[in-house]
Amino acid sequence: MNRYKEIFQELEDKIKTGEFASGEKLPSENKLAQEYSVSRETIRKALVLLAEQGYIQKQQGKGSIILDIPTYDFPVSGLTSYHELTKTQHLPSITKVPVFHKGRICNEKEHHRLFPFNETNELYTIIRQRELSGEVVIIDKDYLDAEIIPDLTKDHASTSLYQYIEDSLKLEIGYAKKEITVEPITSEDQELMSLRPTDSCVVVVRSQVFLQDTRLFQYTESRHRIDKFKFVEFARRNKK
Structure with missing residues (x-):
């Protein structure tokens, strides 16, 4: 370095x-x-x-x-994993993995328009609950191409997928395309998240993630309780 x-x-x-x-x-x-x-x-x-x-x-x-760097701020730009964010911001977090399986998804319901995979792709499907201060405030739903990212385990999912990809597989994660929306809560949100009676919406961040060699290997849908996070980006003016 x-x-x-x-x-x-x-x-x-x-x-x-x-x-x-x-x-x-x-x-x-x-x-x-x-x-x-x-x-x-x-x-x-x-x-x-x-x-x-x-x-x-x-x-x-x-x-x-x-400059002031407050906690519970999640950057919009950049590719920082949840594990890295909680470590650097000293957030006491627990990750649970209620869903982890490998296979095709041809029988699943229609996905969001950003979903990049089709029924011929063999994928790892992972759902992770992110717990802060005793409350599940984030659900991460990940789909990873099993051919590009082989031999995943539930332990990798409960710690850091990106650490496994970069350190064990020696692959270089390059960039992501992201979409951020505010959407009504779903029955799955109600089942897996610690929602308040007044909650009606969650913040959803959907991402297609690519390796440095431009291969798409991951689609992720991250659903956040709306009162817990600020999504920030530091912008600097460039005069022409």
Whole structure:
């Protein structure tokens, strides 16, 4: 890994854990260069990554100001797994896997228009309940191409699918196409989620996920209790 990326990750961890608090200034480029024994150019590259990810705002004459990073914020852009999010945001979470099977889905009801697979595909079908503070507030429904992602187990599903794909299968996850909607709750939501009597809708994030080589390997439908999460994206204006 490039040295500036390593420094970015170390500074990112310090911001997420509160060692550098929001509103404070990062040490100067000179101090960081001395601390990490690198050039100022290497530090600048790390700071550019921090700014692009929404952790800092550089102000002329004032240095790099650390921005507020609240918890329970789920990014719209990017491809971060639930396991990675709960780990980095220090969220106490439990995952249960009530459904895990392998086979074709020709007998299932019609899927959403984004569903990319047909009846000839052999798929892993996985439903995961995400529990935070004793309540199931997310249902993740995943379909994975069994030819591209072989030998999945229920243990992989209960920990991290992406860790298995990247670390064990040595595949590189590339990008995703996402759709976010607000929809009426279903009977399945009522059965699997900890809904309140006043709940009538959930936030649904549907994604087609591709490897770096452009092969589509996963369709996922993530259903969130509407009061628990903010879906955020950090945007930076680019003048033409």
